[in-house]
């Protein structure tokens with residue numbers, strides 16, 4: 303099985319590119335953001351716990367997302383691999399992922415990191431807010447907190463995966479098609 307990690311700041315275009323990636327390489331798309339939003343929509347206990355944190359632009363506890371991911375690994379069949387989108391987001395989650403995969407003799411295949419400049423993050427999220435209506439996109443201070451959380455907790459993963467020789471950066475500035483081509487050129491190597 304292949305395990306690709308789709309990495310990048312909020313608004314980098316991960317969700318947009320994920321659709322084409324899973325189709326082209328027969329992967330299962332696992333977006334922790336989407337999984338959490340459907341728990342909230344279904345009104346589950348987990349959703350109730352996550353709602354306030356997400357709407358404040360904070361992260362939900364590591365154990366919660368780790369559990370969601372591991373249960374998908376166990377139940378999803380008939381794919382050539384997984385595309386992890388929004389996970390791992392902390393060093394602890396990355397270590398938990400290595401352990402989970404290690405238990406079945408698997409490992410992370412590659413990290414595909416879509417990078418855009420900070421000033422573009424706000425611009426793209428402002429635009430998305432007018433289209434998708436996500437609660438965590440609507441307030442500037444929540445978006446600012448997500449960007450801060452990204453820099454503090456998630457960006458250290460760049461070094462973590464660089465040291466593991468798995469980090470690959472893609473320029474996320476350009477049209478959707480241009481960025482997709484760059485990603486496919488990289489993924490074809492694996």
Ligand code: ADP
Nearest residue numbers: 312313334335336356360361362367388389391
């Ligand atoms: P974006 O990439 O635009 O920030 P996501 O849809 O990936 O949005 O995530 C939305 C929110 O869900 C995050 O701000 C966070 O609160 C929560 N979340 C998603 N993935 C994780 C994770 N791996 N660990 C902790 N919290 C997460």
